[in-house]
Amino acid sequence: MENKSEYSRIMDILPQEIEKKSFEIITEELGDIVLDKEKESIIKRVIHTTADFEYVKNLKFSDNAVETAMEAIRNGASIVTDTQMAKAGINKKKLAKFGGEVFNFMSDEDVAQIAKENGTTRAKACMDKAAELDKDLIFAIGNAPTALIRLYELIKDGKLNPKLIIGVPVGFVNVVSSKELIMEAGVPFIVAQGRKGGSNVAAAICNALIYMTE
């Protein structure tokens, strides 16, 4: 292995140094693109998570979405996800410092039961269950368009008033329209327009907000 010493050297670089260096490279490659101060950390963390600079254009923020979300986290808001993957990716320890926790109901038996009885998605049943929580909530939706649509309905019916909706499902069917819908719900949002997104993007946005609040 001719590059042994080079690879040994790489092994000694700690993750926090790599993260710092990564953000420097992202900043450099953004070049002349100027990002709004409050959105910058979020956009860069999503690029860091995806290596995809399209998110500079894709990510849409409602007015004061970041500020509102940070205040909510500071006051102990919890996060609801639509996948176990997104939950796994969120820094739950740091969120807990403010009093918040991360909920995901996708594997719950009652959710499976209700979805089956009604012939609808578990994602919808999860959102209904979340709406019963007596907490300030941020929703991080990286997978299911039906979760976003159900959130819209719950908000319009006066059954839910979330602090923020992160609307970043990925995919080819109903994804774009569900994102357009949630931007009309009248609540703070961060949305990845178009088809792209995912549980990793949802988690990255949550983490950016948590780290900014720190």
Place this chain on the structure above:
Amino acid sequence: MENKSEYSRIMDILPQEIEKKSFEIITEELGDIVLDKEKESIIKRVIHTTADFEYVKNLKFSDNAVETAMEAIRNGASIVTDTQMAKAGINKKKLAKFGGEVFNFMSDEDVAQIAKENGTTRAKACMDKAAELDKDLIFAIGNAPTALIRLYELIKDGKLNPKLIIGVPVGFVNVVSSKELIMEAGVPFIVAQGRKGGSNVAAAICNALIYMTE
């Protein structure tokens, strides 16, 4: 809500129908691009997970990688991931039908301790711990270049002989070189060349392999 009936209709479409339709759209948009039969399901599932057609070009397979991995899964091979996110995204129920399980050691106390003592990454310590498992193993690396580098070292030292390495870390520092290195390790691989990848991509490749084996 003028489109209420349209959105209600969307709510009644079940996930498996959406997945089917998504794959049809992906096939349609691939147009004249012909994918190797054995790679097709994997490439399409990664596009399904990311909405990113760049993976058509990015994904590299060693000869017989898919065949070897499917045989390993059929014989009860287990999967080791470098993130809890990747573990969360893998269909553990279906893997268990063949006798395999999914391991992730990132949160283990002994791993944190060893990494701290040696001033290196937990990802490296995780790979060392995985190498001690007396099982057939597939490694799904979506995050840490140091995990790939350590796997290369373990293989070259004769301490590990994995059935497949899925090398898809995402990022800007050491990522590309770690992927180039693992392709020279002499073991079956599926690698996402370049900066892109992620825990979601790692999980999608595992799931494609599991579903194909079914």
